[in-house]
Amino acid sequence: MTEVQTHQGSCHCGDVAYEVDTDLQGLIECNCSHCYRKGLVLNFVAPDAFRLNSGEAALSTHTFNTHNIQHRFCETCGVQAFAEGKTPSGHPMIAVNIRTLIDLEPFEWKAERVDGRSF
Numbered sequence: 001m002t003e004v005q006t007h008q009g010s011c012h013c014g015d016v017a018y019e020v021d022t023d024l025q026g027l028i029e030c031n032c033s034h035c036y037r038k039g040l041v042l043n044f045v046a047p048d049a050f051r052l053n054s055g056e057a058a059l060s061t062h063t064f065n066t067h068n069i070q071h072r073f074c075e076t077c078g079v080q081a082f083a084e085g086k087t088p089s090g091h092p093m094i095a096v097n098i099r100t101l102i103d104l105e106p107f108e109w110k111a112e113r114v115d116g117r118s119f
Helices: 031-038
Strands: 005-010 017-022 029-031 043-046 050-054 061-062 068-072 080-086 093-096 110-115
Touching: 005 080, 017 043, 017 093, 029 031, 029 043
Parallel strands: 029 110
Antiparallel strands: 005 017, 017 050, 043 093, 061 068, 068 080, 080 093
16 A cells, blocks of 8 residues: 555545545554544545545534644534644644545554554
């Protein structure tokens, strides 16, 4: 999985659909109170690598802690497909929940476990 490819993703009900250009490198599984409870596996990409194709009106936003990341989720089914925010160095980024990629086989990826609980 080292070649950049365009992947299709969506929430569970399909109201929110997107595509992302990524090589699926640097996947993380975080144990913070938010990510762990939702089972998120995240891939961080630049904003120009992400395209929301439908569902802007179906999205709601949740922020917590430092409010640096806007966790976007479908109001109908509750699935968080992505988040918007900034990297620790201040660059804009999109955090894609790869569990919402509909063209990716489950568990054909490896994620690094990150201790976000201690941050």
